[in-house]
Amino acid sequence: xxxxxxxxxxxxxxxxxxxxxxxxxxxxxxxxxxxxxxxxxxxxxxxxxxxxxxxxxxxxxxxxxxxxxxxxxxxxxxxxxxxxxxxxxxxxxxxxxxxxxxxxxxxxxxxxxxxxxxxxxxxxxxxxxxxxxxxxxxxxxxxxxxxxxxxxxxxxxxxxxxxxxxxxxxxxxxxxxxxxxxxxxxxxxxxxxxxxxxxxxxxxxxxxxxxxxxxxxxxxxxxxxxxxxxxxxxxxxxxxxxxxxxxxxxxxxxxxxxxxxxxxxxxxxxxxxxxxxxxxxxxxxxxxxxxxxxxxxxxxxxxxxxxxxxxxxxxxxxxxxxxxxxxxxxxxxxxxxxxxxxxxxxxxxxxxxxx
Amino acid sequence: xxxxxxxxxxxxxxxxxxxxxxxxxxxxxxxxxxxxxxxxxxxxxxxxxxxxxxxxxxxxxxxxxxxxxxxxxxxxxxxxxxxxxxxxxxxxxxxxxxxxxxxxxxxxxxxxxxxxxxxxxxxxxxxxxxxxxxxxxxxxxxxxxxxxxxxxxxxxxxxxxxxxxxxxxxxxxxxxxxxxxxxxxxxxxxxxxxxxxxxxxxxxxxxxxxxxxxxxxxxxxxxxxxxxxxxxxxxxxxxxxxxxxxxxxxxxxxxxxxxxxxxxxxxxxxxxxxxxxxxxxxxxxxxxxxxxxxxxxxxxxxxxxxxxxxxxxxxxxxxxxxxxxxxxxxxxxxx
Numbered sequence: 001x002x003x004x005x006x007x008x009x010x011x012x013x014x015x016x017x018x019x020x021x022x023x024x025x026x027x028x029x030x031x032x033x034x035x036x037x038x039x040x041x042x043x044x045x046x047x048x049x050x051x052x053x054x055x056x057x058x059x060x061x062x063x064x065x066x067x068x069x070x071x072x073x074x075x076x077x078x079x080x081x082x083x084x085x086x087x088x089x090x091x092x093x094x095x096x097x098x099x100x101x102x103x104x105x106x107x108x109x110x111x112x113x114x115x116x117x118x119x120x121x122x123x124x125x126x127x128x129x130x131x132x133x134x135x136x137x138x139x140x141x142x143x144x145x146x147x148x149x150x151x152x153x154x155x156x157x158x159x160x161x162x163x164x165x166x167x168x169x170x171x172x173x174x175x176x177x178x179x180x181x182x183x184x185x186x187x188x189x190x191x192x193x194x195x196x197x198x199x200x201x202x203x204x205x206x207x208x209x210x211x212x213x214x215x216x217x218x219x220x221x222x223x224x225x226x227x228x229x230x231x232x233x234x235x236x237x238x239x240x241x242x243x244x245x246x247x248x249x250x251x252x253x254x255x256x257x258x259x260x261x262x263x264x265x266x267x268x269x270x271x272x273x274x275x276x277x278x279x280x281x282x283x284x285x286x287x288x289x290x291x292x293x294x295x296x297x298x299x300x301x302x303x304x305x306x307x308x309x310x311x312x313x314x315x316x317x318x319x320x321x322x323x324x325x326x327x328x329x330x331x332x333x334x335x336x337x338x339x340x341x342x343x344x345x346x347x348x349x350x351x352x353x354x355x
Numbered sequence: 356x357x358x359x360x361x362x363x364x365x366x367x368x369x370x371x372x373x374x375x376x377x378x379x380x381x382x383x384x385x386x387x388x389x390x391x392x393x394x395x396x397x398x399x400x401x402x403x404x405x406x407x408x409x410x411x412x413x414x415x416x417x418x419x420x421x422x423x424x425x426x427x428x429x430x431x432x433x434x435x436x437x438x439x440x441x442x443x444x445x446x447x448x449x450x451x452x453x454x455x456x457x458x459x460x461x462x463x464x465x466x467x468x469x470x471x472x473x474x475x476x477x478x479x480x481x482x483x484x485x486x487x488x489x490x491x492x493x494x495x496x497x498x499x500x501x502x503x504x505x506x507x508x509x510x511x512x513x514x515x516x517x518x519x520x521x522x523x524x525x526x527x528x529x530x531x532x533x534x535x536x537x538x539x540x541x542x543x544x545x546x547x548x549x550x551x552x553x554x555x556x557x558x559x560x561x562x563x564x565x566x567x568x569x570x571x572x573x574x575x576x577x578x579x580x581x582x583x584x585x586x587x588x589x590x591x592x593x594x595x596x597x598x599x600x601x602x603x604x605x606x607x608x609x610x611x612x613x614x615x616x617x618x619x620x621x622x623x624x625x626x627x628x629x630x631x632x633x634x635x636x637x638x639x640x641x642x643x644x645x646x647x648x649x650x651x652x653x654x655x656x657x658x659x660x661x662x663x664x665x666x667x668x669x670x671x672x673x674x675x676x677x678x679x680x681x682x683x684x685x686x687x688x689x690x
Contacts, residue, residue: 072428074424103461104461105459105460105461105463106461106462107461108458108459108460108461109459109460109461113459113460115460115461115463115464116463117460117463117464122427122464123456123460125452127447127451127452130420130447130448130451130452132420133416133417133418133419133420133421133423133424133448134420134421134423134424134427134448134452135424136417136420136421136424137420137421137422137423137424137425137426137427137428138424138425138427138428139424140421140424140425140430141424141425141427141428141429141430142428144380144406144425144430145428145429145430163416164416164417164420164447167414167416167417167418167420168417168420168421170412170414170417171411171412171414171417171418171421174412328462329457329458329461329462330457330458330496330497331457331497331499331520331521332457332462332465332467332520332521333519333520333521335499335521335548335549335596336547336549336550336596336598337549337550337593337596337597337598337599337600338549338596
């Protein structure tokens with residue numbers, strides 16, 4: 001894991017106990033959701049590309065704990081945990097991974113394109129860097145309409161090397177957009193290390209030529225993440241001052257479920273997982289401060305296990321999207337000379353060999 | 356009816372839409388202080404102020420993405436791309452994002468965005484400033500692509516585009532900006548997106564065209580009338596959705612068709628139209644469908660060489676004569 005300068009653990013004396021317990025519950029929920037997702041992928045319940053948040057639980061929960069309901073979130077394609085921590089029940093998320101009509105994008109998006117308008121979760125985006133200008137645009141709209149709130153542009157460390165990132169930084173500062181550039185720095189863009197891909201490995205410095213403030217925080221410390229986001233969020237909202245957060249964590253597995261992770265030393269991976277497991281470390285912290293006991297941890301584990309199983313059961317029992325709806329939502333309003341249900345059914349019958 | 360230029364029709368319509376809806380805003384390079392590279396936005400900054408008429412830095416990918424994101428939250432940005440050549444650096448935002456967001460996220464959010472841009476080229480602008488890429492966008496489900504040929508259609512389609520809840524690519528042409536035509540004072544007529552227009556009735560041959568090529572087709576039709584040839588001109592107006600029924604109806608009547616477009620011949624718009632005609636009107640055809648399109652070279656700068664590389668009245672008249680003779684010798688790409 002990349003070094004974080006001031007990695008002192010956050011104090012707990014001013015914390016609300018229920019909040020702390022909720023953070024732990026959410027982190028464990030993400031952990032187990034992702035582990036079971038991996039299992040479902042192997043069982044071929046889930047197709048396509050599938051990227052997990054294992055190791056990034058504290059980063060996600062810390063971010064979401066600091067955001068307000070009026071805030072908006074744009075993420076990359078490694079986003080299962082984000083939408084869950086934002087408050088979307090695991091069932092419709094798992095159903096989306098299964099490609100079901102009850103999924104958060106009605107089975108049209110899949111793992112990389114989760115969405116919930118109701119929760120201002122404005123989408124997972126699978127073209128690296130694509131979501132960053134969109135997030136600035138959403139922040140631009142908030143400013144234009146005089147509405148409260150900020151927008152989070154979540155991305156991976158590899159995204160900081162693409163042009164769209166820099167154009168976004170420039171426009172965000174130029175137009176005073178309330179946006180946080182939230183870099184999930186797990187040290188690797190797929191298999192390319194930061195050192196191989198970025199001439200400036202201190203990613204938080206990348207806003208310097210745009211006069212954008214940046215800082216690096218320990219992404220395995222849920223409270224450190226929450227506190228930093230709270231602070232920068234406030235400034236973004238009240239002063240229209242964008243900021244970069246370089247949030248360092250460790251990706252437990254390969255880039256995606258099917259990545260064998262051959263480019264990292266297995267010994268180092270094992271050691272890092274031991275040392276930087278945000279879920280286990282937070283459990284230890286709570287135990288050490290006598291905020292929870294073993295019985296509570298066990299009960300929480302059981303609750304999480306049950307909820308994830310229910311999500312899987314919900315996804316399994318859900319219907320597939322109907323063939324005749326193939327062209328539904330192609331456009332927002334009816335348009336002449338576009339195909340409809342009959343055309344879809346006819347084409348699908350032929351493609352299925354049912355003529 | 357008042358007679359105004361294509362430029363004036365666009366300028367009037369932008370002003371009216373800005374006045375009508377506070378969520379409409381214009382974004383683009385040089386559209387405000389500079390008054391617009393082609394003066395389409397002239398006077399609008401003075402009238403509506405910098406919040407509604409936004410000068411952007413030279414960062415197409417960035418500001419097109421910003422416009423899409425802003426549209427997702429309810430604004431209705433009308434973006435000017437100085438020429439279509441410059442949209443290539445923003446194509447990820449248009450193709451991977453604007454066109455897919457409504458569908459891919461299960462219909463939860465709309466992208467009411469217009470991207471206006473002149474396509475094609477005249478006047479020795481050379482290889483990188485004279486291209487036609489509307490077919491790239493017309494290829495993409497989820498986008499709408501319109502290309503008006505007259506001031507009347509420019510006004511009606513721009514109004515429709517700004518009021519539309521989907522991303523619309525609005526294709527203009529430098530050579531059309533100074534052309535004139537009748538435009539009613541009626542502030543509320545719209546030209547529906549996805550509907551072609553038979554701009555001239557005829558009996559002997561159908562010419563299918565759009566944008567600047569429609570203007571050429573109408574001139575040619577007028578000329579050929581003196582030779583006793585009756586040309587029907589179908590102006591597509593929309594490339595996506597494509598009004599296939601209107602094309603087919605016309606070809607069934609005339610039995611002959613020439614398709615003309617400014618883009619390159621291979622894989623261009625003309626190929627799509629010709630394929631549609633042979634699929635849906637094969638039994639009605641009395642001659643092969645001929646295509647007239649741009650010659651396939653990076654457009655040279657030299658004046659004469661540049662001029663002869665684009666389709667024009669001569670190439671269209673030649674193709675019409677071939678089709679009337681029932682031959683395919685007029686095929687531009689015989690190899």
